[in-house]
Amino acid sequence: MSVVFFVLTAMTLAGALAAVLLKNLVHCALSLTVAFAGLALLFLELDAQFVAFVQILVYVGAVAILVVFAILLTRSAETPKAGGVFSRTWLAGLSVAAAVFAVLGWAVLESTPWLPQTTEAPAADVGQIGEALMSRYVLPLEIVALLLTAALIGAVIVAMHEKDGAQ
C-alpha cells in the first residue's frame, strides 16, 4: 500500500461517485471513464500489465464510447429537470445493488486470505495468460466467444430488419 495506491483509489472512487451524482449524462459517462482509467492504473500498480491495457482498450476505448453513443442517440444530453432523476422503483434497484454487493463481498472475503501475503507476487506475463486461456480456461473462453458471436449476429439481424422495415 503506497501513496500511489491511495491516489489512484481516490481518483477511481471520485470518478465513480461523479458518474452517479452528476446531472448531465455526458458528464456522467466521462467521469465513468475516469473511474475505468483509475482501475486500469490500479491494475498496473499491481503489475498486471495485460489486464490494465485491456481495461483501457476495452473500457476506455470501446465501452465508454458505446455509452456515450447510446446517450446521444437515445435521449438528449440535456440536464433533466429537478425531481425527475429518481426512479419510482428505487427500492428494487437498491435491493439488487445490495445483493450484488453482498455476493461480491462474500466472494472477496472467501477467496483472499485476510493476511498480508509474504510470498512473492506471481508474475503474470502475457504468455502465461495466453497459455491459461488456451488450456485450463478454454471452455469458458469458447462459451464467451459463442455468446459474443451470437450477440453480433443478433445485432446484424436487428439492423437488417430495420432496414427492411424502412423500405
Next chain:
Amino acid sequence: MLGEGILKGLAETAKNFAGSYVSKDRLTTVQYPEERIAPIEATRDFPFLVYDGEDWQAGLRCVACQICEKECPPKCIYIEKSKDKKPDYVGKPQIYPARFDIDISVCMSCQICVEVCPFEAIKMDTVFELATEDRFGGLLLDRSKLAKSNEYYHTIHPTEAAEVDARLAEEKAKVEAKARAAAEAAAAKAAAAPAAGAPAKTEPPAVKPAGGAE
C-alpha cells in the same frame, strides 16, 4: 481487380509530381509580385472618372447629374453639384461635380454606374493594388484620385475607348451640323425675307468649340 484504379491514380499524381520539377509548362501559377500576366482588356474592378484634355478639373466629363449616385446598389457614390457652370465637350455650359467620392471598400464592381451614365463620364478601371493602411480614408477615393485622362482609358480598354470616342465625335458632329443648319436656315430666312421686322434669332447651342472632345 480491386485497387487497379488506385494504382493508376497514384501513377498519375506521381507523374505530376515529378513533371512539375522537370517542365515549367505544367506550373500554371504566376508568381505574382515578381511575375505578372499581361493586362487583360476585359478586366474591370472599380470606377474612375474620365477627363479630356490636360487639366482634369476643366476636362471632367461628369455633369453631376447624380444618376449613378441613385443607381449604385450599395450607395457608395457621393456627389455634390457645383454652383457655377463650365462648358462640356460640345461647349454647352454644364454644372460639374464639386465633390465626387466613391468608397471602394463598399463598391461591388457591378458597373451599373457606367451603364447608366449618359455622358460616358464614368468608366471601369483595372488597378488592383489598392491595399492601404487606412481602411476608411485610404479607400474613399475623391475627385482628384478618381479623375483619369482619356488617354489612360485608351491604354486600359482600347476597343471600348475607341467606340466611346467615335460616339462622342458623332454626337458632337451632329450638334455642330444642327447648329450649322440652323445658322444656314436663319441666314437663308434672313436673305429670303427682305422685309424688315424678322427677328434675328440667336440659336441656343453655341457653335464655337469648347475645350472638349479632341
Next chain:
Amino acid sequence: MLEKADQVFVLLLHWLVGYLPAAWRPASGVLLCVVAIIAVYPTLFALAVLLERKGLGRMQNRYGPNRVGPFGILQPVADGIKSLTKEDIVPFNADALVHFIAPLMLVVAVFMGFAVLPMGRNMVLVDLDASLLFFFAMGASTELSVFMAGWSSRNKYSLLGAMRAVAQMISYEVPLLLSTVGVVMITGSLSLVDIVDAQNRYTWGLAHWNVFKPWGLAGFAMFVIASMAETNRSPFDLPEGESEIVAGYFTEYSGFKFALFFLGEYVGMFGIAGLGTSLFLGGWSSPLAVLSWVPSWIWFFSKVMVWICFFIWVRGTMPRLRQDQLMNFAWKFVLPMTLLNLLVAAEWRFVADMWLRWIAGMVIVVGAYVLMGRVGMRREHFGPRTYRYAE
C-alpha cells in the same frame, strides 16, 4: 566507430545521466528520453507539414509554399507563430472544462504511444511485455478526446464530426488490431522489441521482414488502410470534411488548442507509422545485410518518413469516401481479409514445408483478395433518387 554512431543517443544519455547522483539516474534518464521524444516528434511534424504542403502542391502542379525563407522551408515556423499568437476563443455555450481538456488528452495519449516504440537498437523508453497492447490502448483513448472535443463545443458540425470520427475509428480499430495479430502469432510475443528482433535476421542477405511473407503482405496492406482511417487521413477524412462540416470536431477550436489538435493528428500519424514499421518493415533493421552498418535509428526514422510520404501521396490522389462506402469497405472487405489472414498466419506457423507454405499462403491471400474485391466491393446500383422536403 560505426558501432558508436549506431548507439550515439544511448551513449549520450548515459554520459549525461552519469553526472547525476546514482539515486536520481533512472528517473532522470526516463525524463531525458521523454524530453527527447517531445522534442523530436514536433520537429518531424513541422517537416511533415512542409513536405505535405509542398508535395501536394507539386502533385497538383502548383509550387506550394515558397515565400517564407529559402524555398519556403520556414513556413512551419510562420504557421507556428501564427497559431500561437491567435486569440483563443471558447464558444459561449461550450462546456468550458471538457472543451479545455479534450486537446490536452489527445496530445498526451498520442505521445504516450511512443514510449514503447523501438526507435533504434536499444532505443526504447520502456520495454513492456505487452507493448503492442499498450500502443493500441493509447490509440483507443484518443477516440474519447475526439468525442469530448466535438460534444463540448456545442456546435452541430463539431458534434457531427465527432460522431463520424468515433464511428470510423471504432470500425477501423477492429481490422487494425486484427491485422497485427498475424505478426503476434508468428513472433509469439506482444513486445515490439521482440517483434523487431525477430525480423532482424538475414537469408541470402535479405532481411526477414514480415512484409515479405504472404500473411505479412496481406496484414501490411490491411494495416496501411486501417491506419489511414485511424488517423483520419484522406481518403478517410470524413470527420473533418471541410466541404460538409467545416473542420469537424475541432471547428470551434482556435489558436493554441487548434494547433494541439493539428499536432496530435500528425504525431498520431508518426506513431502509427512507427508501429507499422516495427511490425511489418523490420523496425530499425536494414533491408539488406550489406547495409547493416547504417545506424539503426536512421533506418527507423527514414522508414517512418517514407510512410508519411506515402500518406501524402495517397492524399494527393484519392477523393474522400462517402460514409456508406467507408463502412462497407471496413466491414465487407478489410475485416474479412484480416480474419482470413489469421488463417494464413496459422498455416504459415504449422506447415513445415518451405515451398508448400509459401504457395498455400500466396494462393489464399491472392484468391481472397480477388474474390472479395469482386464480390464484396460490387458497386451498389441506386435507383433514381427521390427527395423528401422538410415540411
